[in-house]
Amino acid sequence: MNTNAFRKLSYGVYIVSAWDNGRATGCTANSAMQITSTPATIAVSINHNNYTNKCIQDSGRFAVSILSEQSDPSIIGTFGFQSGETVNKFDSVAYELKGYMPVVKDSCAYIVCEVIDKMETETHTVFLGKVVDADVLSDQDPMTYAYYHNVVKGKSPKNAPTYIPEAQESKATEKWVCGICGYVYEGDTPFEELPEDYTCPVCKQPKEIFVKK
Numbered sequence: 001m002n003t004n005a006f007r008k009l010s011y012g013v014y015i016v017s018a019w020d021n022g023r024a025t026g027c028t029a030n031s032a033m034q035i036t037s038t039p040a041t042i043a044v045s046i047n048h049n050n051y052t053n054k055c056i057q058d059s060g061r062f063a064v065s066i067l068s069e070q071s072d073p074s075i076i077g078t079f080g081f082q083s084g085e086t087v088n089k090f091d092s093v094a095y096e097l098k099g100y101m102p103v104v105k106d107s108c109a110y111i112v113c114e115v116i117d118k119m120e121t122e123t124h125t126v127f128l129g130k131v132v133d134a135d136v137l138s139d140q141d142p143m144t145y146a147y148y149h150n151v152v153k154g155k156s157p158k159n160a161p162t163y164i165p166e167a168q169e170s171k172a173t174e175k176w177v178c179g180i181c182g183y184v185y186e187g188d189t190p191f192e193e194l195p196e197d198y199t200c201p202v203c204k205q206p207k208e209i210f211v212k213k
C-alpha cells in the first residue's frame with residue numbers, strides 16, 4: 001500500500017468550534033466535507049484526544065469557519081497546536097455568533113451544524129451535522145490544505161488525520177524548525193541573521209523556540 005496516495009486528496013483548512021460551558025473553543029481541522037445537499041449535511045473528523053471532541057459532544061452543535069488565503073495563518077497555530085482545555089484560544093481570535101455558535105471573523109464562510117449522528121473510529125469521531133446556518137463572509141479564495149503546506153509552509157500535528165511522521169517527510173540538508181508547530185523557515189535571509197523579534201508566522205512563537213535540524 002502506498003500511503004502517498006493520501007497526499008493527493010485535497011482539503012481546506014477550517015476552525016471547528018463549539019462551546020465549553022459557555023466558553024467558545026475549537027480546533028483547526030482539515031477533515032470537513034459535505035455529505036448531502038438536501039437536507040444539507042456535512043461531516044468533520046475529530047480526534048478523541050482533542051478537547052473539541054468533548055465540547056462538540058456536550059454542545060450538540062459545531063461550527064466550521066472556512067479560512068481564506070488571506071486569513072491570518074497564526075489562527076491555524078492558535079487552534080491547531082495547543083489545547084482549549086488549558087488555553088482560551090478565542091481570547092486572541094475575534095469571533096461572532098452565528099446560529100448560536102462562535103465563528104471566526106477572519107474567515108471567508110461558515111457553516112453551523114446540529115450533530116445528528118456520529119461514528120467512532122479507533123482514533124477519531126466522525127460527527128455528522130445537519131446544517132442549520134451557513135453564509136459567505138468574503139469573496140476571498142478559501143485556503144486549501146496544499147496552500148497551507150506549500151505557501152504558508154505549515155505542518156500538521158499528531159492528532160490531524162493527515163499527520164505524516166517526520167521520518168517519512170522529505171529531508172532538506174539543514175533547516176530551522178519551529179519547536180511548537182513544526183513550521184520550517186525557508187526565507188532568503190539566513191535564519192541566524194533574522195531580527196531578534198522574529199516570530200513564527202504560523203504560531204507566533206519567538207525566534208529562540210526554533211531548533212536547527
Ligand SMILES: Cc1cc2nc3c(=O)[nH]c(=O)nc-3n(C[C@H](O)[C@H](O)[C@H](O)COP(=O)(O)O)c2cc1C
Nearest residue numbers: 028029030031046047050051052080083084159160
Ligand atoms: C493544519 C491542521 C489540520 C488539522 N486537522 C485536524 C483534523 O481534521 N481533525 C482533528 O481532530 N485534529 C486536527 N488537527 C489537530 C488539532 O487542531 C489539534 O490537535 C488541536 O491542538 C486540538 O485542540 P483542542 O484540544 O483544543 O481540541 C489539525 C491541526 C492542523 C494544524
